[in-house]
Amino acid sequence: MTTSETSAREGVRSEGVRSEGVPSEGGRRFPLAVWMAIAIAVALSAGALYWTPARAGRSGPAGPGMTAQQVAAEYRSEAQSLELAPGWQWPVDVTPRAQGPDGSPMLYQAGYGVGHADLYWFYTWASTAVSSREPAAARAAALRQLPHVYSTALFTRGLITDPSYYRQMIDAALKGDTTRLQEFVRANRPAKQ
DSSP: OOHHHHHHHTTBOTTSOBOOSEEOTTSOEEOHHHHHHHHHHHHHHHHHHHOOOGGGOSEETTEEOBOHHHHHHHHHHHHTTOOOOTTOOOOSOOOOOSBOTTSSBOOBOTTHHHHHHHHHHHHHHHHHHHOTTSOHHHHHHHHHHGGGGGGSHHHHTTOSSOHHHHHHHHHHHHTTOOHHHHHHHHHOOOSOO
16 A cells, blocks of 8 residues: 555545544545534524524424513512512512514513522522621521522422532531532622612
């Protein structure tokens, strides 16, 4: 076998540089740019499953979409069933963005408002539980409230993707290690208070 035959068989240019691309079924190679374009197209298509402009249709993979006003109504309804930590109030404006980045109306999944109300409720108790400005008795009372999150829609309707994160964080806090809870409070401070 000649050097050029060996180089061709191994996908090496005659200068000793490996040719770019990924082999296909016929032994042909597609340029790396083609594979990158395919990967980008797949990623953008997957993203489109989670956000769709309203003009594209009123339903998606999770069912019919909700307008920003419907989300706000859902949030307020859930808020009526939850008691915030002492000193906290519900935000006045809970309406999410009504328009997407392209100016078209936004649609939200059912449960979006409920989930955000539950998260706000949880945040008020979590932040009280780790606040150095609160007396020890108030922090202890707030810690006892945290397991009630398991009876909210976040858990009962499966609105969060990783319930173990909350379980581990709450279990550790109840045993005296509030490190994760403090991190949660720092990372999730609500924009609207």
